[in-house]
Amino acid sequence: EDQVTxxxxxxxxxxxxxxxxxxxxxxxxxxxxxxxxxxxxKGPEFLFTLYSAGEEKEKERLKATLTxxxxxxxxxxxxxxxxxxxxxxxxxxxxxxxxxxGGTRVLVKP
Amino acid sequence: ExxxxxxxxxxxxxxxxxxxxKCEQHLGHNAMYWYKQSAKKPLELMFVYSLEERVENNxxxxxxxxxxxxxxxxxxxxxxxxxxxxxxxxxxxxxxxxGRGSGDTQYFxxxxxxxxx
Numbered sequence: 001e002d003q004v005t006x007x008x009x010x011x012x013x014x015x016x017x018x019x020x021x022x023x024x025x026x027x028x029x030x031x032x033x034x035x036x037x038x039x040x041x042k043g044p045e046f047l048f049t050l051y052s053a054g055e056e057k058e059k060e061r062l063k064a065t066l067t068x069x070x071x072x073x074x075x076x077x078x079x080x081x082x083x084x085x086x087x088x089x090x091x092x093x094x095x096x097x098x099x100x101x102g103g104t105r106v107l108v109k110p
Numbered sequence: 111e112x113x114x115x116x117x118x119x120x121x122x123x124x125x126x127x128x129x130x131x132k133c134e135q136h137l138g139h140n141a142m143y144w145y146k147q148s149a150k151k152p153l154e155l156m157f158v159y160s161l162e163e164r165v166e167n168n169x170x171x172x173x174x175x176x177x178x179x180x181x182x183x184x185x186x187x188x189x190x191x192x193x194x195x196x197x198x199x200x201x202x203x204x205x206x207x208x209g210r211g212s213g214d215t216q217y218f219x220x221x222x223x224x225x226x227x
Contacts, residue, residue, distance in 0.1 A: 004152075032214045043114075043200050043218035044153075087153070091214050095166055096141060096206070098216060100153040 002027045002092045006101035013078055013108045021073040021086055021104045029093025033071050035064050036087040038103070044087055047073075078108045112136055114219035116201050122225045123191065131186040131222045133201030141206030142184040143216060144176060147198040159184060160206045191226045198223050 005024045013019055025033065032051055036044035048057045050066040057064050061082060063074040073086055085103040092099070114135045123129050135142060144156040158166035159178040173195075175187040184201055202216040 043220045
């Protein structure tokens with residue numbers, strides 16, 4: 001069974017204080033690792049898909065990286081608008097099932 | 111409208127009521143999904159439809175009944191729910207199909223916040 005564990009559960013940052021979120025996973029035949037951002041009361045918003053170890057993707061202050069066992073989401077010089085819950089999910093070779101982690105709640109204070 | 115839309119956004123129902131949640135995708139995708147998001151729990155996949163056929167049913171109680179009349183619309187019919195069914199119900203869609211590629215990416219709607227009294 002595919003498993004995803006995210007850490008930390010919550011992260012408080014000062015504006016401009018860079019940090020990283022971790023997503024550890026076990027999956028049978030990785031077809032993709034996905035990062036989403038979710039604001040309170042809203043649906044997850046797609047950020048990145050990573051397909052193979054060594055791959056990196058960037059979008060504004062966010063950068064996602066992937067190894068064979070984990071992925072990191074680096075937030076560089078965060079702003080208050082980066083406050084959200086960040087979700088990691090994996091898609092394995094068996095079917096269309098995305099397995100999600102519990103998320104990391106990020107709060108960036110001005 | 112663009113992306114994935116869901117109605118209603120909020121729903122309060124009693125345990126004896128029957129209601130339906132509606133999802134519509136405007137992305138030309140072939141696969142649609144229902145997820146449940148409860149407080150302090152990861153998103154849980156409930157149902158998957160690919161080309162209007164149900165391909166996955168994750169041991170969901172029969173009081174939840176999905177319907178996919180075409181590749182753009184997905185419904186979740188609810189009856190005799192329990193208070194523990196209160197949650198955010200999310201719909202998603204993707205291009206679908208097996209294999210690696212951007213078609214695997216799932217795009218989510220805003221969700222329906224359901225409260226069962």
